[in-house]
Amino acid sequence: MKAAWCVEYGPPSGISVAELDEPEPGTGEVLVRVHAAAVNYPDVLIAANHYQVSAPLPFTPGSEFAGVVTALGAGVTGPAVGSPVAGAVLSGAFAEQVVAPVEALRPIPDGLDMVHAAAFHVTYTTAYHALVTIGGATAGEWVAVLGASGGVGSAVVDVATRLGLHVVAAASSEQRLAVARKLGAEAGIDYLREDLKTRIRELTGGAHLVIDPVGGDHAEAALRALRRAGRFVTVGFADGAIPRIPLNLVLLKNLVVRGFEARMIRHEDPEATLAAERALAGMVRDGMRPLVSRVHPLSDVAGALTAVAERRTTGKIVLEMAAR
Ligand SMILES: NC(=O)c1ccc[n+]([C@@H]2O[C@H](COP(=O)([O-])OP(=O)(O)OC[C@H]3O[C@@H](n4cnc5c(N)ncnc54)[C@H](OP(=O)(O)O)[C@@H]3O)[C@@H](O)[C@H]2O)c1
16 A cells, blocks of 8 residues: 655655555554545654654554545454544554554544544644643633644634634734634734734633634744633644743632543543534534644645645645545
8 A cells, every 4th residue: 555654753854755565453443544634733743753652663654544444454343344434543554554553443423524623633633622621611712823824723713603702813924814814703903013912902802712722932922812710722733832921910800721532531531522522523514623724745745744844724625645
């Protein structure tokens, strides 16, 4: 089978496409023929060995995929061979076949094709939990979303709007803000040219909630724009710099700062997981689709990852295995 191949940690330009043996599912595992795989920012970090968890070399990058079950390993009774599934693993998804633990698979919500199914789960689950499970979002509140045209950011804007929140989007250009506005953001702030704290306060009177997948200097500016007892949810550091927040800011306004990490939520909070799956499936039935801005063939895996690493993408980029 064809698969992306990383033999040395570093920038995405070092990733090639190789001809590999098909993997075999072990105990508790399932073999999936991958139709589409989405690029997430963590794929760039894993290739550079800058992620929280390492993928041992050499390896096939790629975490999020959608495809069809082709074989079951020992001890696995379903999903049946032929079932469409989506899933997420640490690595291995940028390939024509991937092996995944059965618990990493989930059914594809009705209405999503393979490309959109591949792009859906990581960002939309993260968005829902950051807003609702962790952020306690309530209809009518103002949420400020950083990196609002990115994968996670665009999903947060989309879900928040559908939950009846007012969204102020922050991003690095007018063009990127237009993407967030299209998804429902009522206001936009170009945080490279405008003062983020001042503008959030002007537009919202003080945000109730901040969702931050970016970090860097923007985090503290957004936290300072919260109203009393506001909530700040950190979900990632696409900026590269991990902010250090002076705790006096948190104390003075009774703020709440919380984090969200998607990989553990299924084990830590099965009830919230079920609630999120139900709510998101309902939104998909109502027409919600992840924003897929580009589809690349597997042969262009390095180009797709480079575009994400260089901040040139909006929404999600998807690799389609059958595309030439
Ligand atoms: N906690 C979780 O469970 C979870 C789940 C998924 C992802 N994440 C994390 O969330 C973050 C965003 O992931 P994503 O998949 O949404 O990434 P993405 O699609 O690349 O979006 C990231 C956004 O961050 C902004 N950004 C600011 N500085 C940047 C820089 N130096 N390089 C690249 N982007 C920069 C960009 O928007 P502007 O140009 O408009 O600033 C970009 O749209 C990552 O850190 C990822 O690891 C966490």
